Amino acid sequence: MTSVSRTTLAKNGHRSLVIATVVGLAATSALLGPTLAQDVPQRPLVLAYYYPWYEKGDWSRHGYVGTPTLGRYGTDEPTIAEQHIAWAREGGIDAFVVSWWGEVHLTARHLDQGFFRASNLDTIRFAMIYESLGRLDHLDGNTDAVIDFSHPEVAAGFAxxxxxxxxxxxxxxxxxxxDGKPVLVLYVTRTFRNFDPRQLAAAEATAGTDVYFIADEPFFGDQQSPETARNGLRDGRPVFDAYTTYNMFENALVKEGETAGAYMRREAKPIVDRWARSTVFYPNVLPSYHDFRGHKTLRGSVDDFRAQIKEATRITNPSSAPDAPRMLFVTSFNEWWEGTTIEPAKEYGHSYLNTLREAVEDSSK
Incomplete structure (x- = not known):
């Protein structure tokens, strides 16, 4: 392997990073080469979570709110993927972060049948979000939202x-x-127990590749700070290459009738600020929240969404990693079961996509 090893990272802390083969600014349609660190755009890369798990005509698995412009589509259809990609690019989204539940799961089949057959796939990038609980939780003999790497079956399953x-x-x-490494977002690494960078190195060695790991680690309680989080800083060095938050929703903290932005500013921003001071941290924005579980809701508002983006794009890299790329995650493009969508819908049209593009472009001025 030609890239810096996980062992080297554990010894030296943050590495200097450059973006390799990523979609550039929509305004220029430029692609950045693997060594052009000085040409990294001032605006962040925009990544949106994408869910290829919808069956055409049958969305009865969970309740949901809203009316997709495409109706109850199937994500196994190339034409649906083509439209999603076109809309994403119109909204300034550089990459989809695709939910991956395993090689025989519906999501993998739909990727093969739909997304990878889209005629415009070369206009967008993609990465995976590894659904850790779905893949690893049961391997230690218990399905308890705890992933215990002291069990050989868990470590072997991950590798x-x-x-x-x-x-x-x-x-x-x-x-x-x-930095020449494939990006992999790891969902809820805060559920990992008996875990350290050596296990990442072992998994990479088994897989035959180095990976750029982005961990969904920050949350409430001890997870509010990288110094106290389970998998934040160890001996002053980050366990993972970078960190993000998939969704900071916590039902008990929601105030009736508030917007997603009001909640994020009050509850999430202090945590985000702590993590961004000492780790490479990629913020996420949340347009709204309305899940099928009966939890409280967070209202959506275009102005509110714009304010979230403005706040998130102000986050800078820590002094220990000044050359790390900037990224902004959107939760989500099409997670209808939790009501976090910006995909065009009858209720709000293209307004969230338009706002995303405009607000991110404004951040570079």
Missing amino acids: KDLRHLRETYFGHRSYLHV
Whole structure:
């Protein structure tokens, strides 16, 4: 392997990073080469979570609110993927972060049947979000929202999945890389127990590749700070390459009738600020929240969404990693079961996509 190893990272802390083969600014339609650190755009890369798990005509698995412009579509159809990609690019989205639940799961089948057959796939990048709970939680004999790496089956399962991702997706011409490494978002790493960087190195060695890991680690309680989080800083060094938050929703903290932006500013921003001071941290924005579980809701508002983006794009890299790329995550493009969508819908049209594009462009002025 030609890239810096996980062992080197553990010794030296943050690495200097450059973006490799990523979609550039929509305004210029430029692609950045693998060594052009000085040409990294001032605006962040925009990544939106994408869910290829919808069956045409049958969305009865969970309740949801809203009316997709495309109706109850199937994500196994190339024409649907083509429209999603076109809309995403119109909204300034550089990459989809695709939910991955395993090689025989519906999401993998729909990727093969729909997304990868889209005629405009070369206009966008993609990465995976590894659904850790779905893949690993049961391997220690308990399904309890705790992933215990002291069990050999768990570590082996993670390494096996990493190898499959390398063999199946990481080499795709549209896969997103940072510093020559494929990007992989790890969902809820705060559920990992008995875990340290050596296990990442072992999994990478088994898989035969180095990976740029972005961990969904920050949350409430001890997870509010990288110094106290389970998998934040160890001996002053980050366990993972970078960190993000998929969704900071916590039902008990929601005030009736408030917007997603009001909630994020009050509850999430202090945590985000702590993590951004000492780790490479990629913020997320949340347009709204209305899940099928009966939790409280967070209202959506275009002005509110714009304010969130403005705040998120002000986050800078820590002094220990000044050259790390800037990224902004959107939760989500099309997670209808939790009501976090910006995909065009009857209720709000293209307003969220338009706002995303405009607000991110404004951030670079």
